[in-house]
Amino acid sequence: MSMLKPRTPAGTMELLPLDQIAFQDMLDTIRRNYERFGFLPVETPVFELTDVLLTKSGGETERQVYFVQSTGSLKQGDAPELALRFDLTVPLARYVAEHEHLLSFPFRRYQMQRVYRGESAQRGRFREFYQCDIDIIGKDELSIRYDAEVVAVIASVFRELAVGPFTIQLNNRKLMRGFFERAGVVDGEQQMLVLREVDKLDKRGADYVRRTLTGEGFGLPAERVDEILAFVALRSNSHSEALEMLAGIGGGNAQLDAGIAELTEVLNLVKGFGVPEASYALNFSIARGLDYYTGTVYETILTDHPQIGSVCSGGRYDNLASHYTKSRLPGVGISIGATRLYYQLREAGLIGTAESTVTVLVTQMDAALMPTYLDIATQLRNAGINTELVLDSGKLGKQLKYASKAGIRFAVIVGENEVAKSVVMVKDLSKEEQFEVPRSELIKALRVEIEQAEALGELKRRGGKADRPS
Amino acid sequence: MSMLKPRTPAGTMELLPLDQIAFQDMLDTIRRNYERFGFLPVETPVFELTDVLLTKSGGETERQVYFVQSTGSLKQGDAPELALRFDLTVPLARYVAEHEHLLSFPFRRYQMQRVYRGESAQRGRFREFYQCDIDIIGKDELSIRYDAEVVAVIASVFRELAVGPFTIQLNNRKLMRGFFERAGVVDGEQQMLVLREVDKLDKRGADYVRRTLTGEGFGLPAERVDEILAFVALRSNSHSEALEMLAGIGGGNAQLDAGIAELTEVLNLVKGFGVPEASYALNFSIARGLDYYTGTVYETILTDHPQIGSVCSGGRYDNLASHYTKSRLPGVGISIGATRLYYQLREAGLIGTAESTVTVLVTQMDAALMPTYLDIATQLRNAGINTELVLDSGKLGKQLKYASKAGIRFAVIVGENEVAKSVVMVKDLSKEEQFEVPRSELIKALRVEIEQAEALGELKRRGGKADRPS
Numbered sequence: 001m002s003m004l005k006p007r008t009p010a011g012t013m014e015l016l017p018l019d020q021i022a023f024q025d026m027l028d029t030i031r032r033n034y035e036r037f038g039f040l041p042v043e044t045p046v047f048e049l050t051d052v053l054l055t056k057s058g059g060e061t062e063r064q065v066y067f068v069q070s071t072g073s074l075k076q077g078d079a080p081e082l083a084l085r086f087d088l089t090v091p092l093a094r095y096v097a098e099h100e101h102l103l104s105f106p107f108r109r110y111q112m113q114r115v116y117r118g119e120s121a122q123r124g125r126f127r128e129f130y131q132c133d134i135d136i137i138g139k140d141e142l143s144i145r146y147d148a149e150v151v152a153v154i155a156s157v158f159r160e161l162a163v164g165p166f167t168i169q170l171n172n173r174k175l176m177r178g179f180f181e182r183a184g185v186v187d188g189e190q191q192m193l194v195l196r197e198v199d200k201l202d203k204r205g206a207d208y209v210r211r212t213l214t215g216e217g218f219g220l221p222a223e224r225v226d227e228i229l230a231f232v233a234l235r236s237n238s239h240s241e242a243l244e245m246l247a248g249i250g251g252g253n254a255q256l257d258a259g260i261a262e263l264t265e266v267l268n269l270v271k272g273f274g275v276p277e278a279s280y281a282l283n284f285s286i287a288r289g290l291d292y293y294t295g296t297v298y299e300t301i302l303t304d305h306p307q308i309g310s311v312c313s314g315g316r317y318d319n320l321a322s323h324y325t326k327s328r329l330p331g332v333g334i335s336i337g338a339t340r341l342y343y344q345l346r347e348a349g350l351i352g353t354a355e356s357t358v359t360v361l362v363t364q365m366d367a368a369l370m371p372t373y374l375d376i377a378t379q380l381r382n383a384g385i386n387t388e389l390v391l392d393s394g395k396l397g398k399q400l401k402y403a404s405k406a407g408i409r410f411a412v413i414v415g416e417n418e419v420a421k422s423v424v425m426v427k428d429l430s431k432e433e434q435f436e437v438p439r440s441e442l443i444k445a446l447r448v449e450i451e452q453a454e455a456l457g458e459l460k461r462r463g464g465k466a467d468r469p470s
Numbered sequence: 471m472s473m474l475k476p477r478t479p480a481g482t483m484e485l486l487p488l489d490q491i492a493f494q495d496m497l498d499t500i501r502r503n504y505e506r507f508g509f510l511p512v513e514t515p516v517f518e519l520t521d522v523l524l525t526k527s528g529g530e531t532e533r534q535v536y537f538v539q540s541t542g543s544l545k546q547g548d549a550p551e552l553a554l555r556f557d558l559t560v561p562l563a564r565y566v567a568e569h570e571h572l573l574s575f576p577f578r579r580y581q582m583q584r585v586y587r588g589e590s591a592q593r594g595r596f597r598e599f600y601q602c603d604i605d606i607i608g609k610d611e612l613s614i615r616y617d618a619e620v621v622a623v624i625a626s627v628f629r630e631l632a633v634g635p636f637t638i639q640l641n642n643r644k645l646m647r648g649f650f651e652r653a654g655v656v657d658g659e660q661q662m663l664v665l666r667e668v669d670k671l672d673k674r675g676a677d678y679v680r681r682t683l684t685g686e687g688f689g690l691p692a693e694r695v696d697e698i699l700a701f702v703a704l705r706s707n708s709h710s711e712a713l714e715m716l717a718g719i720g721g722g723n724a725q726l727d728a729g730i731a732e733l734t735e736v737l738n739l740v741k742g743f744g745v746p747e748a749s750y751a752l753n754f755s756i757a758r759g760l761d762y763y764t765g766t767v768y769e770t771i772l773t774d775h776p777q778i779g780s781v782c783s784g785g786r787y788d789n790l791a792s793h794y795t796k797s798r799l800p801g802v803g804i805s806i807g808a809t810r811l812y813y814q815l816r817e818a819g820l821i822g823t824a825e826s827t828v829t830v831l832v833t834q835m836d837a838a839l840m841p842t843y844l845d846i847a848t849q850l851r852n853a854g855i856n857t858e859l860v861l862d863s864g865k866l867g868k869q870l871k872y873a874s875k876a877g878i879r880f881a882v883i884v885g886e887n888e889v890a891k892s893v894v895m896v897k898d899l900s901k902e903e904q905f906e907v908p909r910s911e912l913i914k915a916l917r918v919e920i921e922q923a924e925a926l927g928e929l930k931r932r933g934g935k936a937d938r939p940s
Contacts, residue, residue: 006568006794009519009552014565016572017510017579024511035932036851038828038858040487041494045598046516046554046584049479066538068554070588074537082479084516084538095484098476102486104876106862109487114516118540128515138862145840145861156851272844324476358508370615374742381506381626388508391615392576392608406574462505 011119011127013339018407022354023342025460026161027112030132030336033157034110037149039134042109044091046116047082052094054083055323064118084116088133088335089320096137097324105139106146112338124347126339135333137320142330144262147296147316148269150332154300154312155275157336163350165303166311168275169283172263172296173315176287178256179231179249183224192291194218198232199287206233236282242267245282262295294318298334308344312336356407357386357462359450363399364390365415372414376424376442380412383443385450386462404429409459410446430458481589481597483809488877492824493812495930496631497582500602500806503627504580507619509604512579514561516586517552522564524553525793534588554586558603558805559790566607567794575609576616582808594817596809605803607790612800614732617766617786618739620802624770624782625745627806633820635773636781638745639753642733642766643785646757648726649701649719653694662761664688668702669757676703706752712737715752732765764788768804778814782806826877827856827932829920833869834860835885842884846894846912850882853913855920856932874899879929880916900928 008014015023035041047068054065067080085091088111096107112132119125134153136146151168158166176198177191185191197209197218206229212218213225220228236242246264251257263282270280288297295316302308314334321329345351362377364370377389388408390399396413403411413425413434424442427434428449437445453459478484485493505511517538524535537550555561558581566577582602589595604623606616621638628636646668647661655661667679667688676699682688683695690698706712716734721727733752740750758767765786772778784804791799815821832847834840847859858878860869866883873881883895883904894912897904898919907915923929 003795004522004525004793006522006564006791007519008515008564008568009517012515014514015512016569017512020511020513035827035856036854038831038856040827041490042485042487043490044484045478045482046586047479047598049477052474052476055474065541066552067541067544068536068538069550071535071537072588074550080539080544082536094476094478098478099486104872108858116516118542128517141862143862149859149861152848269840269844272841274845274848321476323474325473357505357510361508370739371742374739375744378622378744384506386505386508388578389619391619392611392613402574 009127010121011125013126013129013343018353018356019346021357022351023338025354026342026351027130027132027338029160030157030338031110031112033153033160034112034132034134036156037108037134037153039108039110042092042095042111043113044085044088044095044111046114047084048091048094050079050081050083052324053085053090055090066116066118085113086117087115088113088131089135089333092133092135092137093321094324096329097321097327100325100327105137106142107137108134109137110134114339124340124343126343129337129339132336132338133333135320135331137329137331140328140330142332144265144295144316145269147262147332148266148273150298150314150334151266151270151280152273152275154298154334155279158279158300158312163302163345164305166279167301167303168280168312169286169299169301170263170266170280170296171282171284171286172259172266173287173293174255174295175249175259175263176232176284178253178259180228182252182256183227183231184220190218194228195287196289198228198285199289201232201285232285234282234284239267239271239277242282259295266296288313288315292317296332305344305348305350308341308348311341311344354407355409355459358388358406358408359385359459359462360387360410360412360446361399361403361406361408362387362389362412363396363403363414364393365396365413367393369414369416369419372419376412376414376439379443380446383447385443385446400427400429409453410449412442479597480591481595483596483599483813488823488826489816491827492821493808495824496812496821497600497602497808499630500627500808501580501582503623503630504582504602504604506626507578507604507623509578509580512562512565512581513583514555514558514565514581516584517554518561518564520550520553522794523555523560525560536586536588555583556587557585558583558601559605559803562603562605562607563791563799564794566799567791567797570795570797575607576612577607578604579607580604584809594810594813596813599807599809602806602808603803605790605801607799607801610798610800612802614735614765614786615739617732617802618736618743620768620784620804621736621740621750622743622745624768624804625749628749628770628782633772633815634775636749637771637773638750638782639756639769639771640733640736640750640766641752641754641756642729642736643757643763644725644765645719645729645733646702646754648723648729650698652722652726653697653701654690660688664698665757666759668698668755669759671702671755702755704752704754709737709741709747712752729765736766758783758785760785762787766802775814775818775820778811778818781811781814824877825879825929828858828876828878829855829929829932830857830880830882830916831869831873831876831878832857832859832882833866833873833884834863835866835883837863839884839886839889842889846882846884846909849913850916853917855913855916870897870899879923880919882912 066084068082069080114128115131119127154168180191180194185194197212213220236245246260286297286299293315297315299310300312316332318330319328320331362373377387380387411427422439423436425436536554538552539550584598585601589597624638650661650664655664667682683690706715716730756767756769763785767785769780770782786802788800789798790801832843847857850857881897892909893906894909895906
């Protein structure tokens with residue numbers, strides 16, 4: 001038979017088991033924090049009907065869409081009826097509009113699924129990647145206070161992810177547009193265009209943006225552009241400095257006043273949520289390219305790894321689902337691109353290979369003792385301890401090597417001598433120590449060892465508590 | 471703006487949040503048990519390269535495949551380079567072959583992801599559904615003992631799913647083919663064809679199969695066919711009866727002898743794993759249509775709901791990845807079709823809507839007390855208690871109604887009086903009771919209530935333990 005080379009499509013991330021465990025731990029941490037803040041799970045199909053998904057004509061997004069066709073539809077040359085989701089926001093809009101009358105508002109949902117984009121293939125760019133989103137959707141209205149709660153969620157997630165210090169950077173679209181208005185950009189669409197240019201500051205630099213804004217198309221006076229560039233260069237270094245910065249802007253028009261008031265309230269509530277001052281700051285250059293943001297916007301950076309860019313972004317929008325329903329559904333939300341985040345953290349050496357989800361390997365010293373091994377493994381499993389049992393024959397040394405390589409912490413060893421004495425030998429493969437315990441004390445002894453290792457951060461809590469007597 | 475009707479594609483299952491929680495609980499139970507038995511997580515991309523996925527030409531499978539194309543590729547009229555996985559077995563074969571030198575064998579992996587099939591649209595048939603698979607893959611060889619361990623895993627999963635009594639039905643392909651051989655079907659391919667006919671017994675009935683086997687093509691003598699039909703009608707009712715049935719077959723050829731020996735060993739080990747007798751039985755009609763099974767085969771039925779059919783099936787195969795590697799990789803595995811299982815259990819009334827993942831709603835009686843509410847919510851969250859906080863204003867009665875409807879168990883109520891007395895009011899919305907506790911005792915008091923509700927099975931363990939001081 002001719003062989004096919006086994007390989008994955010470009011732009012996908014496939015992991016070996018111990019890396020998959022590390023990635024899964026990351027997703028679990030995100031999910032645990034989302035649930036802790038009262039968000040409810042939603043999952044949507046990987047594909048949507050093409051007309052439902054592609055509500056906006058043209059644009060970057062559509063060119064990156066993957067279309068899906070069944071064999072029959074492909075043969076008939078039909079236009080594809082289905083397409084893979086490219087984010088979780090459009091499916092959320094469709095979901096909320098479709099189930100509107102069955103949902104309670106404010107609707108707080110989290111969704112952690114893969115999305116698909118036909119990105120050009122290059123290292124670190126993914127065509128399939130996880131997004132982990134939360135959104136709070138109101139009906140007709142939604143208090144600005146939720147914008148502050150979102151900051152508390154981000155802080156909680158990244159504290160528990162334990163990837164070093166981070167800064168949640170805050171800005172407000174009304175503030176920006178109001179400032180541009182005061183600087184002479186009166187037209188609303190023109191304000192959005194200036195905002196898009198400002199969004200390019202990081203990539204293109206101030207000189208490029210200055211040339212564009214003073215050049216044809218915009219034609220702003222140089223001193224106005226300088227004013228804008230000075231404004232968007234502002235960053236706060238403490239809570240009180242942030243408040244002072246806002247107070248120092250001065251008012252001038254309704255948008256600007258609203259933006260200042262909103263950001264001030266958000267800042268004060270963020271403090272009220274107990275978010276440490278070092279974790280958040282104002283950054284007046286944060287614009288988020290997407291048109292639908294209308295108020296608060298967020299970007300989060302890892303303080304020691306700014307080159308990674310934003311690891312969690314989002315903002316406030318006026319109306320989620322105008323394509324699908326006449327109800328006005330304002331909301332605020334964020335997204336963590338978990339695949340990219342994991343990949344970047346691993347590249348930066350901040351995430352390593354995990355220990356195994358398997359805590360104990362019950363070795364096989366003597367096939368004649370199989371009933372004993374089965375019994376021990378069953379007892380451990382009934383006690384909620386994740387256990388692998390060696391059922392193929394092989395040398396003990398090889399089995400222990402396997403356990404070490406597989407990241408399994410403990411090996412249980414029983415031979416004729418141990419059976420005669422009603423004991424078992426437990427080998428801690430990390431400490432390279434071993435000890436003998438009475439067979440009846442095995443679970444108790446292992447629990448003590450596991451708890452110690454967990455307390456020292458050497459082991460993650462696995463397997464949950466026992467739920468039936470052994 | 472013209473409205474689009476928000477809707478999901480046919481053949482997908484999308485759930486409201488409280489149903490999604492029930493479904494997620496089911497997936498978590500399956501995952502927890504898989505991990506408890508030492509299986510490691512693997513995830514693969516949703517799509518595979520078309521040539522890698524479709525190794526076999528033609529057939530039912532290929533006609534049901536969904537092909538994927540980027541916008542650019544579609545416009546150029548290219549043949550689709552990608553296709554959605556239709557099961558988790560082909561991706562496993564590709565994964566093991568691709569990463570062979572980095573894996574430890576026996577390789578125990580679990581995989582819980584969605585798969586895609588262009589099924590004809592009808593109620594209860596899914597085009598997108600979760601499969602939850604485990605497989606143990608050996609290199610060159612894999613002890614028959616693993617076939618027994620798989621039964622222990624199935625028993626553990628379904629016991630914890632708590633969906634009533636179940637029977638894991640066992641059979642062995644060698645036993646069947648050996649029996650057919652003894653009954654005069656000497657040719658190996660002919661044996662497989664008989665096996666396929668026997669597999670239709672449930673759907674078509676004995677008369678149909680008798681006519682086929684005695685008719686053209688097979689042309690077996692009526693008495694031989696009766697012998698075969700009597701054989702495949704056999705079921706055991708206890709462990710000892712199962713052993714007697716096997717002993718009573720008598721030998722006759724190498725295949726038959728091997729099948730009897732394998733099933734006998736599996737049965738004895740299943741008992742050694744502590745699986746209750748009532749949970750497993752021999753059923754000589756279980757064939758599993760798929761060609762690649764070569765030994766033990768499994769089907770699991772819910773005793774009180776036989777109409778649901780098999781809820782967990784699988785078996786032993788000789789060689790996993792012959793299309794991708796020259797290594798011989800024997801294995802044994804099972805699959806739970808979780809979407810269909812959930813759907814069927816819900817239809818049968820065995821699974822209801824879950825309580826919320828949110829345990830506490832901190833209500834807002836008086837906006838002036840917002841700092842207190844923020845503080846209480848933050849304390850609860852820091853203590854690992856999943857908490858929603860009302861940030862929009864609204865009447866207390868409406869907030870409590872919201873909590874009831876949303877399946878939230880406890881509401882925390884604080885007004886000026888409570889602040890003055892440094893207490894909080896806790897309302898148990900399930901018992902319709904309320905009690906006052908000192909503010910400093912809130913977490914302790916709620917933990918007691920939550921533990922009691924968990925112990926009574928009224929609440930599921932949520933949120934995990936606190937991981938930082940409040």
